Amino acid sequence: MAAVKLEAVHPDRGTGAEAELSRKFLYYMALMREVEERIERRLYRQGKVLGGVYVGRGQEAIPVGSGLVARPDDVLFPSHRDLALYFIRGVHPRNVFAQYMGRVDGLTRGRDGNMHMGDLSKGLVAIISAMAASVPVAAGAAMAMKYQGKDSVALVYFGDGATSRGDWHEGINLASVQKAPLVLLCNNNQYAYSTPLSKQMACQNVADRAAGYGIPAEIVDGNDPFAIHAATRRAVEHARGGLGPYLIECKTFRMTGHSAHDPADYVPKHLFEEWGAMCPIQRMQDRMVEEGWATREETNDILARIRKETDEAIAWAENSPFPDPSELTLGVYESK
Amino acid sequence: MPTTYVEAIREGIREEMERDPNVFLLGEDIGVYGGAFKVTQGLLDQFGERRVVDTPISESAIVGAAIGASFMGLRPVAEMQFADFISCGFDQIVNYAAKCRYRWNAPAAIVVRAPCGGGIHGGPFHSQQNEAWFAHTPGLKVVLPATARDAKGLIKSAIRDNDPVLFFEHKALYRRVKEDLPEGDYTVPIGKANVYREGRDLSIVTYSAMVHTAAEAAEIVAKDGISVEVVDLRTLTPFDEETVLESVKKTSKAIVLHEATLTGGFGGEIAARITEKAFEYLDGPVVRIAAPDTPVPFSQTLEDAYLPSVEQVVEKVRWLAAY
Numbered sequence: 001m002a003a004v005k006l007e008a009v010h011p012d013r014g015t016g017a018e019a020e021l022s023r024k025f026l027y028y029m030a031l032m033r034e035v036e037e038r039i040e041r042r043l044y045r046q047g048k049v050l051g052g053v054y055v056g057r058g059q060e061a062i063p064v065g066s067g068l069v070a071r072p073d074d075v076l077f078p079s080h081r082d083l084a085l086y087f088i089r090g091v092h093p094r095n096v097f098a099q100y101m102g103r104v105d106g107l108t109r110g111r112d113g114n115m116h117m118g119d120l121s122k123g124l125v126a127i128i129s130a131m132a133a134s135v136p137v138a139a140g141a142a143m144a145m146k147y148q149g150k151d152s153v154a155l156v157y158f159g160d161g162a163t164s165r166g167d168w169h170e171g172i173n174l175a176s177v178q179k180a181p182l183v184l185l186c187n188n189n190q191y192a193y194s195t196p197l198s199k200q201m202a203c204q205n206v207a208d209r210a211a212g213y214g215i216p217a218e219i220v221d222g223n224d225p226f227a228i229h230a231a232t233r234r235a236v237e238h239a240r241g242g243l244g245p246y247l248i249e250c251k252t253f254r255m256t257g258h259s260a261h262d263p264a265d266y267v268p269k270h271l272f273e274e275w276g277a278m279c280p281i282q283r284m285q286d287r288m289v290e291e292g293w294a295t296r297e298e299t300n301d302i303l304a305r306i307r308k309e310t311d312e313a314i315a316w317a318e319n320s321p322f323p324d325p326s327e328l329t330l331g332v333y334e335s336k
Numbered sequence: 337m338p339t340t341y342v343e344a345i346r347e348g349i350r351e352e353m354e355r356d357p358n359v360f361l362l363g364e365d366i367g368v369y370g371g372a373f374k375v376t377q378g379l380l381d382q383f384g385e386r387r388v389v390d391t392p393i394s395e396s397a398i399v400g401a402a403i404g405a406s407f408m409g410l411r412p413v414a415e416m417q418f419a420d421f422i423s424c425g426f427d428q429i430v431n432y433a434a435k436c437r438y439r440w441n442a443p444a445a446i447v448v449r450a451p452c453g454g455g456i457h458g459g460p461f462h463s464q465q466n467e468a469w470f471a472h473t474p475g476l477k478v479v480l481p482a483t484a485r486d487a488k489g490l491i492k493s494a495i496r497d498n499d500p501v502l503f504f505e506h507k508a509l510y511r512r513v514k515e516d517l518p519e520g521d522y523t524v525p526i527g528k529a530n531v532y533r534e535g536r537d538l539s540i541v542t543y544s545a546m547v548h549t550a551a552e553a554a555e556i557v558a559k560d561g562i563s564v565e566v567v568d569l570r571t572l573t574p575f576d577e578e579t580v581l582e583s584v585k586k587t588s589k590a591i592v593l594h595e596a597t598l599t600g601g602f603g604g605e606i607a608a609r610i611t612e613k614a615f616e617y618l619d620g621p622v623v624r625i626a627a628p629d630t631p632v633p634f635s636q637t638l639e640d641a642y643l644p645s646v647e648q649v650v651e652k653v654r655w656l657a658a659y
Contacts, residue, residue, distance in 0.1 A: 075408075112439040119440070120407060126440045128431050136400025137432065143401060144408035147360065147386060154404070167427070170397035177392060331438050332474050333574075334498045 010226045011233065018226075019293035022284065023302070024068055025225040029060035029281045030303055032084040034310050035093050039100050040260050043314070049100045051113045056081030058223070058255030061280040062187050063157070064088070065228025066248070069236055070155055075123045075141050077134040077156040080115040081187055081254075085157075089122040093310060097317035110323035111331075131162035131192075135171030135184070142180035142239075153181040153239040155232075161192020163206050169213075172245060176213045181239035183232065184247040187222065189254035194266045207249040215245045222252030223280040253278075339517045342510035344484040345375050345449075348491035349413060351521065353383055356411060359495055362389040362398055363415030363449075372417050373451055373510055395425035402446040403433050403500075411495055412446050419452035419504060420461045426469075433500040434475030447494045447501045452480075453545055453595055454627075454643055455508040459634035465544070465596040465627075470502050471572040471605070477526055478572040480504040482547035484515050486570055489524025497526060506545040513548065527574035531583065535565035538657055539583040541606050542593040543569040546644060550593055553649035562657045572602050580606065581614050588619040589656050595644060598626035620659035623652055 012018040036055040043049040056063070063082035067089075070076060078085045086096060091107070099106030099117050107117035108126075118126030125141070127134055138156035145152045162168055163186065175182040186206045190197050203209065210217030216238065220227045228250055235246035253275035257264035288294040339347065353359045360383075361376060367390040370377030380388040391398050395416060402412035416422045422429070425448075433444040454463035471478045477499055481487040487505065494501040532547055533554055540550040547568045554564035567583050569576065584590045590610050592603040607622040625644050633639055 108440045117440060118442060120442050125404075125407060126436070126442070128435070130427050130431055133400065133427060133432055136394075136397040136428065137404035137407070139397065140401030140404025140406075140412070141408050142404070143389075144405040144410045147405070147410060148408065167396050167400065170392070170394035171400060173392055174394055174397040174401060178389070331441065333477075334437070334443065 010230050019291070021068070021229070022288050022293045025064055026281070026284050026288065026299060027302055027306070028064040028068070028084045028087055029225065029284065031087055031093070031306050031309070032060045032063070033057065033281055034306050035096060036083060038310055038314060039097070043097070043100065044260050048318070050102065053100070053114060053260035054080040054258065055256055056083060058275060058279060059187055059189055059252045060084055061223050061225040061228055062185065062250045062252065065225035066155060066185055066232040069229055069232040071152065072123065073150065073152040075125060075152070075154045077125045077127070077138045077154065078115070079127055079134070079157040079159060079162070079187065081159070081189070082157045083115065086117070086124060089124050091119065091122065091124070092313065094313035094316040097314050098320045101317060102322060103317060103320035104323050105317065105320040109327070130165070130167070132158050132165040132168035132171070134158070135168050136174065139171045139175035139178075139180055139182055142175055142182040143178050145181055146178070151240050153183055153236055155183045155185060157185045157187065159192060160186060160188040160190065160197055160206055161195065161200055163209060164200055172213045172215070175245045176215050179242060179244040181242070182245040183235045183239050184245060185232070186247065186249045187252060188249050189252050191254050191258070191267065193258040193262070205249055207247060210247045213245070215247060217247035217249065219249045219251060222250030223278045223283070225280060225284065337516070338514040339484050340511050340514040341484045341487050341505070342373060342375055344488035344517060345491050345505060346377065346379070348488040349376070349495070350379060350382070352492055352495040353379070353387060358409060359411040359413065360387040360389065360405070361413050361415065362391050362402060364391055364393055364417050366390060366415050371415060373507065375449070375505070376415070395421050396428050399425040399428035399446070399448060400432065402448070403428065403436070403444045406445045407442060413495060414446060414448045416448060416450040418462050419450035419466055420464045422448070422450050422466065429470065429476065429500070429502070430473045434473045437499065438475060443498045444500045445498045447491070447503055449503045449505060451507045452504045453506040453508055454632050454639060455545070457634060457636065457639060458632070460631040463632035465594070467502070467504050467572060468596055468600060468602045471602050475500065476573060477501045478504070479526055479570065480506070480544040480572065481570060482506070482509070482532070482544055482568050484513055485517055486524050486530070488517060489522055490526065490570065493523045493526050496523070501526065504544065508545050524570070526571050527576060528570065529576035529579035530568045530570055531565060531579065532568040533564065533566040535563040535587065537563045537587055538589040538591065538653060539565045539567055539587045540591045540593055540649070540653070541567045541569065541580055541583070543572070544595060546593050546595050549644060549646055549649055552646045553653055556646070556650050557653050557657070562653060564653060577609055577613070580610065584610050584614045585617045588617050589659070590618070591623045591625060591649070591652055591656060593625045593644060593649060595627060597629050598624060599629050601626050620656050623656055625649060625652055
C-alpha cells in the first residue's frame, strides 16, 4: 500500500473540535508508544518483564481513533495491540507496568500477564490467547445490550490472522443474524506471527469477508486516527440504530516482530522503511503544526509530559509487591 | 402425579425464567422445535423469541455469546444439542469461561446443558459421557443429575450459580425415570453428594444413569444378604469427598462405577482419594467399573457390551464382598 497523506476528511473539519481531537489522538498514541517502548526495550531486556511482550508499534491509531468514539457504556474487547484503549478507559499506566511485571497492582494481580487484562467496571474485557475468541463473546455482550433495551454497542478488536479462526466467523454470523450492535475492528498489519496475509487468506481484503455475513464493511488507512475515528462513528451509528454488525478494516503494518523475542527476519526490510515513514505519531505532530492546531513547542510538551508520567509510573510499579504464594488457589470459584 | 426427568429440567428452567428476567436460553433448535429432546418445549410460546434464542449451528459462538451476555449481567442457559458436540465449543468453555474469574475477577455465570450418555443407539457421536474433560479443568462446575428431583433442583442451582456450570443430562433418563417432586421452589445444592441407597457391606460410588444400574444390582445382591450402599455424587466438581469417605469408612469396601470410558475417567480420581484418605479402613481393593476404552459403538450387541451392565456390577459386588 502506497504512503497516504494524512488528510482524511473528518466530520469535525473546520471546527475547534478537530484541533481538540488531534491533541487527544497525539496524547494517547504517544502514551501507548512510550509505555510499550519502556516495556519492550527496557523492562523486558532488563529481565523485569518475563514471558511474552506484544506491542502495537505503528498501529496506535487504531485503538485511539476508534476508542475515542466509544461512550462509557459501550464495552471494549481489545486485542493484544490495543493498549491505548486501556488508557482511554482510565486505566493508569502504573497498573499496566505492574501487570507486565507480574505484581499485585496489575489488573490480574499476577494471575495473567501482558495484554491479558480487563476490568468490567471500565467496560474492558480481557482477551485469551486463542485469537478471535473474543468475537463470539462480544457478540453475546451485544445481544445482551439489545436484550436489556440499551443503545450501547460492543467494539471488538482483532488482527488479520484472527479472521482465519472459526470463532471469528461463528461470532460475526451469530451477531449478524441477531442484528446485535457489534462493531468489528480489524488491525490488518499484514503479518500473523511470521505468516504473511497471502498465506492467511485468498481474498484481497478482510473487508471482503463481510459480504458472507450480510454486513457492511469499509477499509480505512490504519495509520490515520481521523479516518478511523470517522469510520467508527459511522459503524457505531449503524450498530446503535439496530442495523447489526459493521466491520472496519484498518490497513497498517506491524513495525516489530510478533513479540519481543522475534526479530522478524522474514519481513522484507523495505516494508519497514516505507511504513516507518507513515508513523501515525510523527504525522499527527506534523499535521497539528501544519493545520495550526498546535505549535511545535506544544506538541513537544505533550511528549515531555508523557515521558515524565511514564517514569513515575514505572517507579511506582516497581514498588508494587509480587503476589503472595498463599493467594495461589484463591478465586478459582466464587468465594462464599 | 409423577414428573419425568425431562419435565423436571423443563420445569426448573421455566421457574427460573419466571423468577428472574435475566435468565434466557440459547441453542440449536430450542425454540420452535423445543429442542432435540424437547427439554425446552413450550418455553418459546411462554417467553418469546427474546428469551428463547434459536442460534446458528455454532457451538463455540453459543458458549462465547453466553459468556459475553453474562458479563452484561444476564443469566444465559446454553444448550448443546448433544454432549458430543461440546468439543466444538471446547475453547470457549475451558479457556475462556473457566479461567476468567481467576484471571481478572470476571464471572462467567453461564450454564451449558449437555444431553449425554448411551443406551439410545446413537453411535459414536451421540452417546458420549465426556464429563471428565471438564472435571479436569479448574474453574468449571460439573453436574450430572440421576433423578428427576435432583435434575430440577440442580438446574435451578446451576442457573443461580455465579460460576460456569456444565449440566450433563442423561438422555436415557429423560423419560425413563419419574417421581413425585417436592412442591414449590426448591433447589439441590451443587457440590453435595447423596446417599441414594443405604447399606453396610460395600459402597458403590457413582453418578448419572449408573446410579440406577447400581441400585438394580444392589437389589439383586440384597437377596443374598449383601447390603450395598449407593452414593450418587451428583456433581464431580466441586467433589463431595466427605460423603464418599464417610460411606467407605462405614462399609470398608468401594466400587467406583461410571459409564464413561475407564482410562482417565473421573473414577480414577475417586479411587485415588479413597485410597489416599481411607486406606486404613479398606478391607479390599478399590474396584473400578467403566466402559472399555473404545468409542461408543452403534450396533445393539456392541453397545450392550460397551455399557456397564447390572450383571457386571452384580459380579463385581459379589467378588468384592467375598474378598
